[in-house]
Amino acid sequence: MESSAMTIFINTYLKLFLILTPFFVVSVFVSMTRSFDSRQKKATAIKVTLAVLIASFVLYQFGGYIFTLFGITIDAFRIGAGSILFLSAINMVQGPSSSVKQQDDDNIAVVPLAIPITVGPGAIGALLVMGTETGGGFDGLIAMAALLCAILSVGIILLLAGKVERIIGQQGLVILTKLTGLFVAAIAAQIIFTGVKNFLAI
Numbered sequence: 679m680e681s682s683a684m685t686i687f688i689n690t691y692l693k694l695f696l697i698l699t700p701f702f703v704v705s706v707f708v709s710m711t712r713s714f715d716s717r718q719k720k721a722t723a724i725k726v727t728l729a730v731l732i733a734s735f736v737l738y739q740f741g742g743y744i745f746t747l748f749g750i751t752i753d754a755f756r757i758g759a760g761s762i763l764f765l766s767a768i769n770m771v772q773g774p775s776s777s778v779k780q781q782d783d784d785n786i787a788v789v790p791l792a793i794p795i796t797v798g799p800g801a802i803g804a805l806l807v808m809g810t811e812t813g814g815g816f817d818g819l820i821a822m823a824a825l826l827c828a829i830l831s832v833g834i835i836l837l838l839a840g841k842v843e844r845i846i847g848q849q850g851l852v853i854l855t856k857l858t859g860l861f862v863a864a865i866a867a868q869i870i871f872t873g874v875k876n877f878l879a880i
Contacts, residue, residue, distance in 0.1 A: 683816070683820055686817055686820045686821065686824075687820050687821075687823065687824045688824075690808070690812075690820070690821045690824035690825070691824040691825075691827055693804075693808070693865055694805075694808070694824060694825050694828040695828040695831055696858055696861045696862055696865065697763070697800070697801050697804045697805075697862060697865065698730070698734075698796055698797070698828060698829070698832050699766075699770060699796070699798075699801075699858055699859075700831070700835050700858070701835075701851055701854035701855045701858055702770050702795075702855040702858065702859075703791070703795055703832065703835075703836070704835055704836060704839050704843070704851060705848070705855060706795050707723070707836055708839050708840070708843050708848075708851075710786055710791065711786075716840075719839070719840070720837060722787050723833060723836035723837045723839070724833070724837075725787030726787045726788075726791045726792045726796065726833070726836060727829065727830070727832065727833030727836065729787060729788045729791075729793065730792045730796050730829050730832065730833075731826070731829050733793060733797050734797060734801075734805055734825060734829060735822070737797075737802055737806055737809065738805045738806075738808065738809035738821075738822065738825055739809060739822075740809075741805070741806035741807065741809040741810040742809070742810045744806065745806075745810065752807065752810050752873075753872075753873040753874075753877045754873070755803065755806065755807060755873075756869050756870065756872055757877070759800070759802075759803025759804055759806065759807050759869060760803070760807075760866045760867070760869035760870035760873060761866070761870060762800045762803050763803060763804050763865065763866035763869065764800075764863055764866035764867065764870070765800065766799070766800035766801075766862065766866075767800070767859045767860070767862040767863035768859070768863070769859075770855050770856065770858060770859030770862065771856050771859035796832065800862075800866070804866075804869065807869060808821070
């Protein structure tokens, strides 16, 4: 039982951590807050983490109700969400957009850093699908704990963004972003494959 719970926790944590694209987020965070002092950077990182936490838990918890409200089947949404997540992965592999510019104010925590950079269309779809798949009960609590840990991990990386950039450099962030994109593409492909397989089995 404990082994099964730990497996669910680790698998869910890794998937959600990668879907939140932490290294891409750090790269953008560093670029947009370069003119900030240390206090502003810390405050912005905390605001981003809180915004991501609220948005992710709402999506994860109420995905089933959203599907019922709009009459969408989980498998149809798997295919759509997986496709969008795959496009997001391609964007990461190609590299951060050159249109991201340094900001002169700290009013960027919720938009665009939390949404849509951290919780983008692909992440939103994946969170809705994974929340519906897991359901309630003990497994659901484990999955929610994994989601919390994944978001807090991203928050810690943002708080240490300056040190991370100094240690691995901007080029290192780009490489890690591309590697994350490859893993996210695999997760997206699995979501699409599951949706297609279940749809054809009906």
